[in-house]
Amino acid sequence: MVNLNKGWLFIAVICLLASCKNDSPVNISPDAIGHVTLQMTDVMIHDVTNPPLSARFFAYACLAGYEVISQNDTAYKSMHGVLNDYPQMTKPEVGTFSYQLSAVLAMLETAKKMQPSGALLQTYQNRLLDSCRKEGASEEIIAGSQEYAVAISKQILKYAKADKYNLISNFPRYEPEKTPGTWYPTPPGYFPPVEPYFKTVRPFTLDSAAQFRPEPPVAFSEDKNSAFFKLMKLNYDDKKEPQHRVMAAFWDCNPFALENKGHLLVGMKKISPGAHWMGITNIACKQGKTDFSKTMLINAAVAVGLMDGFMTCWEEKFRSNRIRPETAIRKYIDPTWMPFLQTPPFPEYLSGHSVISSASAVILTHYFGDKFEYTDTVEERFGLKARKFASFMAAAEESGMSRFYGGIHFMDAIENGQKQGVQVGEWVVKKVGD
DSSP states (O other), rough: OOOGGGGGHHHHHTTEEEESSSOEEEETTTTHHHHHHHHHHHHHHTTTHHHHHHHHHHHHHHHHEEEEEEEEHHTTOOTTTTTTTTTOOOOOOOOOOHHEEEEEHHHHHHHHHHSSGGHHHHHHHHHHHHHHTTTTHHHHHHHHHHHHHHHHHHHHHHHHHHHHHGGGSSSSOOOOSSSSSSSOOTTTTTOOEEEEEEEOOOOSOOSTTTTTTOOOOOOOOOOOTTHHHHHHHHHHOOOOOOHHHHHHHHHOOOOTOOEEEEEEEEEOOOOOOHHHHHHHHHHHHHTTTOOHHHHHHHHHHHHHHHHHHHHHHHHHHHOOOOOOOHHHHHTTOTOOOOOOOOOSSSOOOOOHHHHHHHHHHHHHHHHOOOOOOOEOOTTTTOOOOOOEESSSSHHHHHHHHHHHHHHOOOOOHHHHHHHHHHHHHHHHHHHOOO
């Protein structure tokens, strides 16, 4: 995990002033938005935040930042009337302020309150403001920007509280069905299922979590001549070519990974799939030279897509409740077989990576085009080499296939997950648009 106290490394280029006068406006670099989501990611790694919940944190933080933009940049509309139940938010009455600085601070204020260890973000926030002061920002502008940010964050947090996520703890403990063909926790951690009731949360753009329900998975069967056995054999017979292992490792993004070291199980903290795509989003924004307001909109659109993508996927996961390749293959083909990647703790169908990667790729393609070449450096700080992609959809395709190469998904879960992700992405673009 990257130490949050190293936030100064990212702040050097953030604060750019139109002049050195204390009453001058503060122009914040668009890079600051990505730096905030990066800091949020580090807190998520620290907290071992699960993938759907990570998307929820990103979404509300980015919406807080975007709300500031919509109130101060006439080129951008409010999410009122766009997102489900999104209220008409009151514009704070404050003195002098920088709306760009307020947008970044609104993201931080929201993340600090929502993430369990969000207080860790205060160190980054302090360094950000100190950097602005050194560049000549007046205390009046900083105070006004903070006041504005807090006021917006409070309204966003009220909206977040009403999405019913906090009621999930009232549901009964989820118990595996323990019937043939259904999901069951896998070794070495035997973790309980992640977010089995996530479908009960209010989506941002969807009519319901079941709006884009996919075709049923290939039916489970113990018959060696069945379609299900053919699916298992595809996984079992995969040669695990070196280049495929590289793909699988690059897109692993499993916050629950454990490594066997003798008699010890050591937790390997990693970023979530959504955090990876938020990183890609800001790589694209920087390469595409989008201005601050556009960068904030794109981040919000992708984060909303992640949240709704996880909702549609999780609704299907705990409805079809299909067995994982590891469990099935070891029981019906080879008790010694092991997947290359560690099996995540939730049902198999659909592939979550396939859904949210395809959704994110559709949204980013809307803003940057279908031939946007870029280099994905998101995993470099975790020791993985950067990968080049000819387009976002090419990256999404590889992300989905990485789950097959990793041995943790059957092929129909990947293919139908990609279809669902495209549907979600197109729906979010239709709703949020430009």
